[in-house]
Amino acid sequence: MxxxxxxxxxxxxxxxxxxxxxxxxxxxxxxxxxxxxxxxxxxxxxxxxxxxxxxxxxxxxxxxxxxxxxxxxxxxxxxxxxxxxxxxxxxxxxxxxxxxxxxxxxxxxxxxxxxxxxxxxxxxxxxxxxxxxxxxxxxLPRYRPTALLARETNGDLARVLPHWRAKAAEATTDADRRTLNRLVGRRIVRTGFTLIMPRWGGWTSDLNQSTELFGSYYPDRVDHMRVAASIGRAPSPDPAVLGMLINDLGPWLAAEYTAVHGEKAPRP
Incomplete structure (x- = not known):
């Protein structure tokens, strides 16, 4: 490798x-x-x-x-x-x-x-x-870092965001918020990475590396992505952090992803 x-x-x-x-x-x-x-x-x-x-x-x-x-x-x-x-x-x-x-x-x-x-x-x-x-x-076949792979792995963020907002509204305990924050943080970082993955020409699942690679293409958004990586590793119950991810970074990322790679094919 x-x-x-x-x-x-x-x-x-x-x-x-x-x-x-x-x-x-x-x-x-x-x-x-x-x-x-x-x-x-x-x-x-x-x-x-x-x-x-x-x-x-x-x-x-x-x-x-x-x-x-x-x-x-x-x-x-x-x-x-x-x-x-x-x-x-x-x-x-x-x-x-x-x-x-x-x-x-x-x-x-x-x-x-x-x-x-x-x-x-x-x-x-x-x-x-x-x-x-x-x-x-x-x-299964061997896979390459293509736009098709990017679209089909994470091209459904726009459809996921309303579900996260509903889960955030239902969360009543710090444990609930930590669980949701971890899930959202990791998914946001991985979506940010696969957005730039075909241009970079490789694959990583490391949250820190994914964040910094994303930042080399989108420097204006890297600080928010670093927050996502941080709560993906060590989740916080802070609702303000979750709000930033699902109401600011998430919608921007979903729109950019669709513009660059298109939307993931619907599942049955």
């Missing part, structure tokens, strides 16, 4: 690996593997993946969360989602070195579908680290 996150052929390299998991997080990953196997078994689970800072080797004990993607043989049911929520809660209580657990549950049909080829498929092939089962990346 070169300094732009690319393999020798110019395609985006897979960014994580189990041997990069910091030692302090290894028991968490082992427990996640055991709980997923116990709850889902082979009949429901096709494969499971880690993503985020833990498999990239950049996680901070007590601050970082644990992120997992489950690929199921069939479409997820309410039972599947409830089992995933139970595993999230069990792991979060058991391990102080993580601050939260998030488990995505999706069918293999969706992840390998044509409409998800440059979103869910890219996510599996380049941003996810295999944990259990056969690797779906073997059934």
């Amino acid at each position: 070169d300094e732009r996150g690319l393999d020798r052929d110019g395609t985006i390299a897979r960014e994580g690996a189990l041997d990069r998991v910091p030692a302090i997080f290894v028991p968490v990953v082992d427990a996640a593997r055991a709980h997923i196997t116990g709850a889902f078994g082979r009949t429901r689970l096709h494969s499971a993946y880690l993503y985020g800072s833990v498999p990239r080797g950049t996680a901070t004990p007590g601050v970082s969360d644990l992120d997992l993607q489950l690929a199921l043989h069939d479409e997820p049911t309410e039972v599947d989602r409830a089992d995933a929520k139970t595993i999230e809660a069990v792991l979060d209580r058991a391990f102080p070195q993580i601050d939260g657990v998030g488990i995505l549950v999706t069918s293999t049909r969706v992840l390998l579908s044509d409409v998800e080829r440059h979103d869910g498929g890219f996510f599996i092939a380049c941003l996810c680290t295999p944990l259990l089962g056969p690797d779906l990346a073997k059934e």
Whole structure:
């Protein structure tokens, strides 16, 4: 992998690996593997993946969360989602070195579908680290830092902003606001990065690097993007920060993204 996150052929390299998991997080990953196997078994689970800072080797004990993607043989049911929520809660209580657990549950049909080829498929092939089962990346193409990839990964920010505003209005506790701030901060930074990704010609998931690369193209907005990166790493319950992101930076970024790359294809 070169300094732009690319393999020798110019395609985006897979960014994580189990041997990069910091030692302090290894028991968490082992427990996640055991709980997923116990709850889902082979009949429901096709494969499971880690993503985020833990498999990239950049996680901070007590601050970082644990992120997992489950690929199921069939479409997820309410039972599947409830089992995933139970595993999230069990792991979060058991391990102080993580601050939260998030488990995505999706069918293999969706992840390998044509409409998800440059979103869910890219996510599996380049941003996810295999944990259990056969690797779906073997059934997916190699990806390059193109405008198509930019559009299909983050070209729906305009559609997401009203949902965030509704969630902000519903948030009643500091914990609710921290959770929302983390989600919004990370998504804003990643959208800012993929806005400039085809011009830069590479890939990174590092929030700091993403922010500074964005700032080299949009210096007038980099200070706000730095705030987004900060709460993406260490979320604050401050509603003013969230307000800036969803009412100022977010709408500007959504409009600029649409102008540069177009809108993401609608999903069913």
